[in-house]
Amino acid sequence: MRQIGQVGFMDKPVPRPGPLDAVVKTTAALICTSDSHTVRGGIGPRENLTLGHEGVGVVHEVGEEVKGFRPGDRVLSGAITPDWGDLASQNGHPSQSGGPLGGFKFANSKDGVFAEYFHVNEADANLAKIPDDVPDEMAVYCADMLSTGFMGAENGHIPIGGTVAVLAQGPVGLMATAGARLRGAGLVIGVESVPGRQRLAREYGADEIVDFTEEDVVERVLDLTQGQGVDTAIEALGADATFQSAIRITKPGGTVSNTGYYGEGEFVRIPRVEWGVGMADKTITTGLCPGGRLRMERLLRILQGRRLDPTPMTTHTFRFEEMERAFEISDKKIEDMVKVLITFP
Ligand SMILES: [Zn+2]
Numbered sequence: 001m002r003q004i005g006q007v008g009f010m011d012k013p014v015p016r017p018g019p020l021d022a023v024v025k026t027t028a029a030l031i032c033t034s035d036s037h038t039v040r041g042g043i044g045p046r047e048n049l050t051l052g053h054e055g056v057g058v059v060h061e062v063g064e065e066v067k068g069f070r071p072g073d074r075v076l077s078g079a080i081t082p083d084w085g086d087l088a089s090q091n092g093h094p095s096q097s098g099g100p101l102g103g104f105k106f107a108n109s110k111d112g113v114f115a116e117y118f119h120v121n122e123a124d125a126n127l128a129k130i131p132d133d134v135p136d137e138m139a140v141y142c143a144d145m146l147s148t149g150f151m152g153a154e155n156g157h158i159p160i161g162g163t164v165a166v167l168a169q170g171p172v173g174l175m176a177t178a179g180a181r182l183r184g185a186g187l188v189i190g191v192e193s194v195p196g197r198q199r200l201a202r203e204y205g206a207d208e209i210v211d212f213t214e215e216d217v218v219e220r221v222l223d224l225t226q227g228q229g230v231d232t233a234i235e236a237l238g239a240d241a242t243f244q245s246a247i248r249i250t251k252p253g254g255t256v257s258n259t260g261y262y263g264e265g266e267f268v269r270i271p272r273v274e275w276g277v278g279m280a281d282k283t284i285t286t287g288l289c290p291g292g293r294l295r296m297e298r299l300l301r302i303l304q305g306r307r308l309d310p311t312p313m314t315t316h317t318f319r320f321e322e323m324e325r326a327f328e329i330s331d332k333k334i335e336d337m338v339k340v341l342i343t344f345p
Contacts, residue, residue: 001049001107004041007327010048012111015119017063022123024057024075026320028136029113031330031340032079032144033170034261039331042263043108051327053079053106054143055113056136057344059127066123074130076300077113078291079144081105081126095288103291114323116344128296131304137317137341141175141310142299145339148259148289149175149236150299153183155285156232156257161186163230165210165221165249168192169201171313171339172259173236178308180234181205189224191217191242196336200312221249235260240269248274253281313339320344 001007017023035051037043059073069075082094082103095103105121106112120126130139149172158164164180166173169192180188181204190206192198193213201209210220222229229251235243238260246256247270262268275282302308315338318326323342330340 001039001046001051003047004045005039007039007051008324012050012115014117015111017061017066017119017123018121019063019065020122020124021063022059022066022069022075022120022127023061024055024077024118024120025060026055026057026113026116026118026344028056028140028344029342030054030140030143030145031327031342033330035107035327036331037261037263038107042261049107050111050113050115050118051107052112052114053104054140054145055118056130056140056143057118060117062123068124069127069129074136075127076130076139076142076296077118077120077127078147078289078296079104079106080289080291081121082291084122084125084292094292095290101288104288114342116320125293126291128293128300131300134300134303137314137343138303138309138311139300140341141313142296142303144289145171145175145310145313146299146302146308147291147295148172149177150179150182151287151290152176152234152236152257152259153179155255155287156180156234157255157283158183158185158232160184162232163187163189163225164232164234165189165191165230165246166206166234166236167217167242167246168237169194169197169206170236173234174200174204174313174338175310176234176236176259177201177206178204180232182302182307185232187224189221189230194336197338200338203312204308217245218248225251230254232257238262240265243268244271247271247282250282252276255283255285258284258286314341316340318342
């Protein structure tokens with residue numbers, strides 16, 4: 001990112017690790033909608049910032065205090081790389097270390113992973129070794145898509161056998177759908193209009209698909225739940241309309257679990273009556289993609305055990321040299337794009 005609205009290649013020196021850090025030689029990365037938000041100014045002006053926060057690679061160099069990793073190790077870094085000594089981390093919210101969303105460092109407060117080499121702070125806490133039988137192009141989904149999507153299910157407090165609606169089936173919504181199934185939901189409803197994403201949603205565990213261009217989401221979800229509403233509504237888009245629907249379709253005592261990013265407007269609106277005029281025991285949870293070694297190891301275990309295969313979401317693959325075209329496809333969401341993979345030499 002050269003500046004707001006402008007991307008292109010540039011030369012930078014290979015980063016060097018501090019005592020606790022590592023430098024990773026990139027082998028695979030995924031482009032994210034967040035990269036587009038960043039280029040459009042979503043996190044404010046940035047100049048000559050390397051984009052990308054979903055990457056895997058091989059350890060190139062480690063700082064002298066790093067204990068668990070050596071050059072040559074195949075590794076995954078979470079998209080969020082917290083400062084683990086921070087008070088927010090000690091309080092159980094490492095994504096918020098260093099201030100609101102402060103764990104989000106790649107392509108925000110430092111260079112990201114769309115480069116031949118990237119720097120990882122606190123390597124022992126933020127890297128995980130990739131098992132031999134998990135390929136890079138699969139492991140890279142753990143950095144953000146699995147972590148954020150599963151967070152949506154985890155924060156949704158899904159009771160075993162419970163009812164879940166996932167609003168929007170982009171890659172995060174798809175992984176929230178898969179996460180809801182893994183958490184033991186009895187009925188998973190996917191809200192989506194794009195045929196390719198509807199098909200993936202069914203593959204990942206949606207029992208019912210609601211197409212918001214053809215039917216009223218709230219009515220249909222209430223129908224599917226005998227008028228009760230769902231135990232958990234996962235908002236996976238970040239839009240006023242879907243957030244309101246999520247409140248409306250959640251039963252009293254249920255949870256609205258938000259994963260969406262709200263990039264516009266001064267307020268996010270809550271429908272007053274369906275919120276039980278503030279008294280319906282409806283919980284709204286929010287979160288930013290959790291990072292950290294233990295979480296990444298758990299996500300990799302899901303892949304190693306073949307509980308889930310995220311690679312059908314890869315609709316496009318480009319070499320690093322083709323990054324500009326790759327970014328354009330991801331940014332404009334053309335050619336039925338779900339997720340664009342970048343491979344490195
Ligand atoms: Zn991302």
